[in-house]
Amino acid sequence: MSDRGEPTVAGWGNLAVPGRELLSEDLERATRAAVLSRGLGRSYGDSSLPPPSHREVVGTRLADRILHWDGQTGLLRAEAGFSLWEFNRLFLRRGWFIGSTPGTQFVTLGGMVASDVHGKGHHSHGCFGSRHVRSLRMRLPSGDLVECSPERDPELFWATVGGMGLTGHILEVECQTQAIPSPWIWSESERVDDIDQFIAGLKEAGKSWPFTVGWIDCLSRGKHMGRGLLDRGRWATPEETGGRSLPVTRRLTLPVMFPEWVLRWKLTTQAFNTMWYWRHVPRVKKKLCHPDSFFYPLDAILQWNRIYGRRGFTQYQCVLPEEAGHGAARRFLDLLTRRGGASFLCVIKDAAAEGQGMLSFLRPGISIAVDFAVRDDTQRLIDALNELVIAEGGRIYLSKDAFTRPDHYAAMDPRLPQFLAVRDRIDPQRVVRSAQSVRMFGDPP
Amino acid sequence: MRVVFLGATKGMGRALARRMSERGDQLFLLGREAEELQRSAADLAARHPQHAVVGTHACDLAVSSTFAAALDAAEAALGGFDTVVVTAGLFATQEAMEADAALAEQVLAVDFTGTVVFCEHARKRLLARGGGTLCVFSSVAGERGRKPVVLYGAAKAGLSRYLEGLDHKFRAQGLKTVTVKPGFVKTGMTAGLKPPPFAGEPEAVAQQVLRAIDGGLPVVYTPSIWRWVMLVIRWLPRFVMRKIGF
Numbered sequence: 001m002s003d004r005g006e007p008t009v010a011g012w013g014n015l016a017v018p019g020r021e022l023l024s025e026d027l028e029r030a031t032r033a034a035v036l037s038r039g040l041g042r043s044y045g046d047s048s049l050p051p052p053s054h055r056e057v058v059g060t061r062l063a064d065r066i067l068h069w070d071g072q073t074g075l076l077r078a079e080a081g082f083s084l085w086e087f088n089r090l091f092l093r094r095g096w097f098i099g100s101t102p103g104t105q106f107v108t109l110g111g112m113v114a115s116d117v118h119g120k121g122h123h124s125h126g127c128f129g130s131r132h133v134r135s136l137r138m139r140l141p142s143g144d145l146v147e148c149s150p151e152r153d154p155e156l157f158w159a160t161v162g163g164m165g166l167t168g169h170i171l172e173v174e175c176q177t178q179a180i181p182s183p184w185i186w187s188e189s190e191r192v193d194d195i196d197q198f199i200a201g202l203k204e205a206g207k208s209w210p211f212t213v214g215w216i217d218c219l220s221r222g223k224h225m226g227r228g229l230l231d232r233g234r235w236a237t238p239e240e241t242g243g244r245s246l247p248v249t250r251r252l253t254l255p256v257m258f259p260e261w262v263l264r265w266k267l268t269t270q271a272f273n274t275m276w277y278w279r280h281v282p283r284v285k286k287k288l289c290h291p292d293s294f295f296y297p298l299d300a301i302l303q304w305n306r307i308y309g310r311r312g313f314t315q316y317q318c319v320l321p322e323e324a325g326h327g328a329a330r331r332f333l334d335l336l337t338r339r340g341g342a343s344f345l346c347v348i349k350d351a352a353a354e355g356q357g358m359l360s361f362l363r364p365g366i367s368i369a370v371d372f373a374v375r376d377d378t379q380r381l382i383d384a385l386n387e388l389v390i391a392e393g394g395r396i397y398l399s400k401d402a403f404t405r406p407d408h409y410a411a412m413d414p415r416l417p418q419f420l421a422v423r424d425r426i427d428p429q430r431v432v433r434s435a436q437s438v439r440m441f442g443d444p445p
Numbered sequence: 446m447r448v449v450f451l452g453a454t455k456g457m458g459r460a461l462a463r464r465m466s467e468r469g470d471q472l473f474l475l476g477r478e479a480e481e482l483q484r485s486a487a488d489l490a491a492r493h494p495q496h497a498v499v500g501t502h503a504c505d506l507a508v509s510s511t512f513a514a515a516l517d518a519a520e521a522a523l524g525g526f527d528t529v530v531v532t533a534g535l536f537a538t539q540e541a542m543e544a545d546a547a548l549a550e551q552v553l554a555v556d557f558t559g560t561v562v563f564c565e566h567a568r569k570r571l572l573a574r575g576g577g578t579l580c581v582f583s584s585v586a587g588e589r590g591r592k593p594v595v596l597y598g599a600a601k602a603g604l605s606r607y608l609e610g611l612d613h614k615f616r617a618q619g620l621k622t623v624t625v626k627p628g629f630v631k632t633g634m635t636a637g638l639k640p641p642p643f644a645g646e647p648e649a650v651a652q653q654v655l656r657a658i659d660g661g662l663p664v665v666y667t668p669s670i671w672r673w674v675m676l677v678i679r680w681l682p683r684f685v686m687r688k689i690g691f
Contacts, residue, residue, distance in 0.1 A: 025455045025633040062633055065484055069491035090492055
């Protein structure tokens with residue numbers, strides 16, 4: 001709610017606009033004249049928010065039925081609001097995992113397609129939409145209901161994968177899931193001293209481990225710049241688990257918005273980052289790990305976004321391409337620390353093949369993600385980071401963004417005209433649009 | 446339990462059916478649309494393949510001639526049932542029903558007459574087998590005449606009284622009647638309405654209702670805070686009720 005009692009809707013960064021979710025179990029009916037659909041609202045910025053002239057977006061999370069499950073092959077078809085959390089709850093213990101998981105399980109299948117999500121397994125399993133989705137049922141901006149796949153109207157399919165929900169409403173998703181040997185993860189966590197070691201370590205670990213991720217303390221500078229923990233993981237074998245059954249994870253909820261000084265006080269972030277770095281004293285720690293704590297550590301605290309207070313926060317995630325070399329990550333961190341972009345954990349990942357979606361975020365290189373509370377100078381900070389990313393030949397992730405200028409995004413993504421051409425074909429009037437597409441792609445407000 | 450479930454395709458019914466199926470209850474689904482029933486049956490089967498849905502049959506609360514055949518089919522497929530759950534019903538806002546007399550008539554007919562007549566069919570069959578549980582979703586809207594729910598509340602008030610009477614009359618013969626009185630719950634039915642402070646989620650409602658069915662509680666307010674909210678509302682004098690918009 002805003003101060004005047006007018007309902008508001010926000011992404012995960014808590015940057016709210018006037019509006020509300022129209023929840024429905026019947027997406028076919030609800031999307032008939034709708035401007036946009038959203039899932040669980042976990043994109044950080046304005047991609048799931050209505051354009052300024054609209055107040056309602058369709059919320060898909062009640063449309064959560066599994067329509068088909070093949071226990072032999074792992075082929076799943078479900079309504080777009082079916083969540084990854086529910087999938088894991090039902091199928092992990094039965095020996096199945098989603099093809100590619102993002103860092104939270106509170107996402108819907110529809111949202112996972114629209115953002116073409118990636119995760120710790122990007123180098124081995126690719127992005128969700130690009131590699132694991134077989135078919136989509138959609139309501140097009142024209143109102144027509146269609147099925148599309150890599151074979152059937154591939155142009156529509158690949159514009160929809162990573163297309164931020166701008167090509168129409170995703171109603172049903174069919175995807176291939178993966179058989180796993182046990183529901184447990186065997187993980188190794190290693191302390192790393194600086195950014196160069198980090199990148200080398202990620203590339204090396206990627207050769208033999210399906211899941212890798214790095215957590216960087218981005219407050220340390222100089223020779224410690226980029227120190228942090230490198231986590232590696234793989235599914236444990238049944239022998240390693242000793243037949244232990246997977247317990248249900250308990251979660252805490254952050255009940256209230258934190259006051260803003262908590263994070264403005266640099267000591268808070270510093271203390272947190274130092275604690276994380278010294279999470280384990282031995283240089284390498286090996287253990288059997290619950291997939292919830294390995295893949296989704298932040299999900300343990302529901303509403304953790306409240307820690308950033310009422311002004312909200314944004315996440316900045318970019319990919320720095322292989323061609324830019326190891327130095328690129330150092331240059332990025334250097335700029336970030338100089339500009340005082342203090343962040344709780346900064347997440348660094350190894351990115352492999354580019355997704356096939358026309359706007360899929362990742363391409364071969366290094367992905368870096370940092371959170372910061374919104375302040376008066378956030379726009380300037382993001383402009384500066386974007387200029388560096390453009391110079392390095394990288395790009396940003398639309399699902400995280402609320403600040404990037406349209407000319408900056410256009411300079412980052414040469415595939416944009418192709419995507420817009422598909423929209424010209426299926427939606428010349430821009431019936432389907434979001435706050436982000438108005439801001440970024442010049443859609444009518 | 447062997448359960449006949451009318452209204453498992455949506456909202457609180459969907460959540461409750463999933464919980465029942467998860468713990469191994471056998472379900473036979475009734476509803477208006479065959480395709481919707483199929484989709485929900487497939488959903489339950491995929492979630493808990495070891496306790497798949499036994500079958501489905503069309504049944505429409507607005508058409509009382511569908512009741513007997515639907516319950517016959519359920520009886521045959523389940524080999525007799527011991528529990529009947531009714532979560533189906535219609536909702537429309539007071540403004541919409543004031544503007545459209547036909548809509549008002551339809552809501553009153555389904556939420557009161559249709560539901561009561563269906564329960565009469567179910568009651569006889571349960572009693573014939575020595576009793577069981579009849580769990581029906583009414584609403585807190587029936588607790589007091591209130592401005593925003595004059596018509597809907599009237600139908601639900603009638604339904605609640607009927608269920609109360611059933612419980613008084615037949616509990617000694619083994620028929621437990623469970624009246625569920627949900628407050629505001631975030632489902633497709635309430636989409637577009639502004640949620641009040643203690644709006645509930647369907648999963649939490651389902652958990653609470655299942656406990657009530659197991660314990661044979663005659664009345665469940667859900668979320669539970671509505672018991673106290675309605676206690677206050679019931680005691681408010683008329684001059685206050687005329688003033689407030691609640």
